[in-house]
Amino acid sequence: MTAEKLSREVIAMRVAKELNDGDVVNLGLGIPTLCSQFVPEGRTVFYHSESGVLNYGPMAEEGEEDQDLINAGGQFLAPVPGMSFFDSGSAFAMIRGGHIDVTVLGALQVSEKGDLANWMIPSRGIGNVGGAMDLAVGAKRVIVSMEHVDRDGTPKVVAKCSFPLTCPTCVDMIVTDIAVISVEEEGLVLRETAPGWTAADIQSQTGAKLIISPLLKEITL
Numbered sequence: 001m002t003a004e005k006l007s008r009e010v011i012a013m014r015v016a017k018e019l020n021d022g023d024v025v026n027l028g029l030g031i032p033t034l035c036s037q038f039v040p041e042g043r044t045v046f047y048h049s050e051s052g053v054l055n056y057g058p059m060a061e062e063g064e065e066d067q068d069l070i071n072a073g074g075q076f077l078a079p080v081p082g083m084s085f086f087d088s089g090s091a092f093a094m095i096r097g098g099h100i101d102v103t104v105l106g107a108l109q110v111s112e113k114g115d116l117a118n119w120m121i122p123s124r125g126i127g128n129v130g131g132a133m134d135l136a137v138g139a140k141r142v143i144v145s146m147e148h149v150d151r152d153g154t155p156k157v158v159a160k161c162s163f164p165l166t167c168p169t170c171v172d173m174i175v176t177d178i179a180v181i182s183v184e185e186e187g188l189v190l191r192e193t194a195p196g197w198t199a200a201d202i203q204s205q206t207g208a209k210l211i212i213s214p215l216l217k218e219i220t221l
Helices: 008-016 031-037 088-096 132-138 199-204
Strands: 024-027 046-049 053-056 102-105 109-111 141-145 173-175 179-184 187-193 210-218
Touching (some): 008 141, 008 173, 031 141
Parallel strands (some): 024 102
């Protein structure tokens, strides 16, 4: 029996562990948006959105939505003290000026060199690169959060991306539903496994050669 995979919420919780006190963090669409629900205890994280918001908190509870408080994915945000607002141009100036400490992005593919492809599936022929290209280049650290394989079971961590790139050699870490992998000069280093998953199990679902860390451990939250 195959071990269970981590839920989207647990992936987001694991990513949140990587956020340091005082970090300015931009969250992409999908799993990344969930990270704002999980700020590590004792740390202050300033979440940033291309829509022109800095220092937002968790998503609003049902019935408490404010149409003027949304993130880049159009999800309603709960108001928090110190929340600030500005135009989208200023939001992108923060990104392009190198003021974002971490961006968390989803991906269609990540290569062994840290290339990121997250905006178009060629077979569908549609896509919009959007602000991801700015974030991939402008953020000081890029973390990808995603499922390890697609709906057909095809690996999303690959030796070389076959989809159009968003940005080459930009990804620093990959957090999936079965593994935590860091992108190093020597290649992809498997650092953590989901409970019940072995390094061999994870390698079998990965399209690139993994380097097994001598300190390999199970994912903890």
